Amino acid sequence: MSTVVQLRQGRRAQPRPARLALLGTGTVGSAFVERYTRLAAQGVPLPEVAWLCNSRTQVLGGDDLPAALAQARAAAHRRAGFPPWAEGESPKPGDIIVDATASETVADWHPEWLTRGVHVVTANKLGTGGDLGRAQAIGDARAIGGRYGDSATVGAGLPLLRSLRALIDGGDRIHAIEGVLSGSLAWLFSHHDCSRPFSALVRAASAAGYTEPDPRVDLSGEDVRRKLLILARAAGIALPAHEVVVESLVPEVLARAADADVDQALTALDGPLDARRVKAAANGERLCFVGRFDADGARVGLRALPIGHPLCAGNGTDNRVAIHSDRYSAQPLVIQGPGAGAEVTAAALLDDVLAIAHAQADSGERVGIL
Structure with missing residues (x-):
């Protein structure tokens, strides 16, 4: 096989850039947006925030994340029904879900996302700190699917x-x-x-x-x-x-x-x-x-x-x-x-996001060489 063909195949094998979805726009979610915006302004390469979501609405991310956050926080309360993130666009393999909620419903989705190859970064302790069956399902799913960033669940990002x-x-x-x-x-x-x-x-x-x-x-x-x-x-x-x-x-x-x-x-x-x-x-x-x-x-x-x-x-x-x-x-x-405070928790979440993004980039480089 010629070098040109190898290079073309390598380019076709490159994974698409990961998109990021933030679930939860409360204290921790707001601190996450603030830190993300600050790091992006410093030139730190970050996955694009495709959308932000809370229990009331889902809004597109884009270049002005603080405005998107304000829009989501100002949304009217919904009547009972499916949560907005379950009705909108589904995450694709390689995307990163950031769970800044304390929601049992969102935690129930962690193993499903992981099995699909979607990465999950979470401050939600109910994933592995609640029902034992769900914790075991997350462990099984992370072994075969997406990565699971949980450093924010205990110790707010300490290397614990x-x-x-x-x-x-x-x-x-x-x-x-x-x-x-x-x-x-x-x-x-x-x-x-x-x-x-x-x-x-x-x-x-x-x-x-x-x-x-x-x-x-x-x-x-x-x-x-x-x-x-x-x-x-x-x-x-x-x-x-x-x-x-x-x-x-x-x-x-x-x-x-x-x-x-x-x-x-x-x-x-x-x-x-x-x-x-x-x-x-x-x-x-x-x-x-x-x-x-x-x-x-x-x-x-x-x-x-x-x-x-x-x-x-x-x-x-x-x-x-x-x-x-x-x-x-x-x-x-x-x-x-x-071990307390929205800022250190948001920093732990972004550290896990960056670790996953870097791992994806390294994996993509290896795919491009093969």
């Missing part, structure tokens, strides 16, 4: 899942993982002293954007349970959600409060948590909200830890995770860094 998978691929055995997995709860308990009541800290964390709009979501421990499930399943443990024992911080009066009364009901947190703080301090300990799994089971809740414990290091919204394994038996591998 990547490091854990590298250990397992290298033959290491994981014995236990424990961590301060909620940036909002890390911030709350790192600031919990005698200067302000805990309820005032919750209000401050909410105003800073560290908590969900309803802080009971963070205080319930459900977010930490999902992250612990993601870690366990990445470590090869098929852990069902119902087997994780969760200690919620939400007292009954706060749990039953109407949305409009939540702020006032937060004071129910003050007495019990201050008593636990005083007791921990008297024993030279510090309160941390920890998720842990080991051979004895999986637990999420508030623990009083010695000041020298690996999970007591760090400040602010830092996530801290300790991995105990054959390789790290005498001393755990500790990974630490910022």
Whole structure:
């Protein structure tokens, strides 16, 4: 075969450029658009955003993404029916879906997209941190189909899942993982002293954007349970959600409060948590909200830890995770860094997008040579 024919075949084999679709235009989706726009202005090569979508509408991306985002956010609420992204143009193999939602419905589509060869980049913890069957379906689909970028689901982009998978691929055995997995709860308990009541800290964390709009979501421990499930399943443990024992911080009066009364009901947190703080301090300990799994089971809740414990290091919204394994038996591998905020989550999403885009480009170069 002549060199000219080889080159022509190589050009025909080149994959088309990936398109990107953003699902979710809330806090994280908006931060994603802002960071994407900034990187594009700096000349960073990025896949084209073909469309943006939320539960109300789907709009074309184009050159003015902030305007498209504003259009999507201003759309009127829809009546019940198929979500806009299910009614519009279907993604094609090689496209990248960015899931910036917290939607169970969107998470259900992850294995379907992957099987079609569509890549999925997600901050949605329900994909691999919810139903075990869906998590296993995602694992099966990513083995044969599209790539799955999930670094934003735990640790807001810290090299946590990547490091854990590298250990397992290298033959290491994981014995236990424990961590301060909620940036909002890390911030709350790192600031919990005698200067302000805990309820005032919750209000401050909410105003800073560290908590969900309803802080009971963070205080319930459900977010930490999902992250612990993601870690366990990445470590090869098929852990069902119902087997994780969760200690919620939400007292009954706060749990039953109407949305409009939540702020006032937060004071129910003050007495019990201050008593636990005083007791921990008297024993030279510090309160941390920890998720842990080991051979004895999986637990999420508030623990009083010695000041020298690996999970007591760090400040602010830092996530801290300790991995105990054959390789790290005498001393755990500790990974630490910022774990809350829309900006760091958006950065993690874009990092995964760029990694997939670069892998596609490398694959295309190899196809062109063959």
